[in-house]
Amino acid sequence: MRLIGFAGWSGSGKTTLVTAVLPVLIARGWRISTIKHAHHGFDLDQEGKDSWRHRAAGASEVLIASETRWAIMHELRGAPEPELEALLAHLSPVDLVIVEGFKRSAYPKIEVHRPALGKPPLYPEDPNIVAVASDSPLTTRLPLLPLDRPEAIADFIMALK
Numbered sequence: 001m002r003l004i005g006f007a008g009w010s011g012s013g014k015t016t017l018v019t020a021v022l023p024v025l026i027a028r029g030w031r032i033s034t035i036k037h038a039h040h041g042f043d044l045d046q047e048g049k050d051s052w053r054h055r056a057a058g059a060s061e062v063l064i065a066s067e068t069r070w071a072i073m074h075e076l077r078g079a080p081e082p083e084l085e086a087l088l089a090h091l092s093p094v095d096l097v098i099v100e101g102f103k104r105s106a107y108p109k110i111e112v113h114r115p116a117l118g119k120p121p122l123y124p125e126d127p128n129i130v131a132v133a134s135d136s137p138l139t140t141r142l143p144l145l146p147l148d149r150p151e152a153i154a155d156f157i158m159a160l161k
Contacts, residue, residue, distance in 0.1 A: 003107050017112055017147065028154065035091075036101060060075055133146070133147045
């Protein structure tokens with residue numbers, strides 16, 4: 001399965017870039033899935049709903065299905081957070097998986113870097129970064145992609161082997 005990630009400091013615009021590149025790739029005929037890492041607890045369920053009550057009662061997994069979508073929630077219940085590779089195994093086959101987060105995992109990434117944030121670039125320390133998307137000129141040996149041109153970033157992704 002082809003995989004590309006977007007890495008960068010909080011506030012750099014990773015999610016904004018992913019949501020701009022995604023429709024470009026889809027319009028070009030690619031089927032895409034995404035994985036987003038959250039650094040904090042999150043919940044997709046609503047307290048009091050039947051599925052929430054199933055989880056609260058101790059179910060390890062709860063699958064919710066309707067005529068328009070299905071979702072599965074897996075409770076770790078103290079188990080270690082799964083690695084990216086284990087999560088990828090749960091996805092259906094697609095042309096590309098876009099990952100936001102899991103920056104310590106070894107997979108190809110595009111760094112989203114905005115010098116105005118005052119944070120150092122990640123690419124000098126991460127050999128898995130294959131390009132940098134920025135709103136400013138940078139001196140780097142890596143391809144420099146224009147942050148405001150999702151079509152150019154989609155072209156780069158499609159050309160990766």
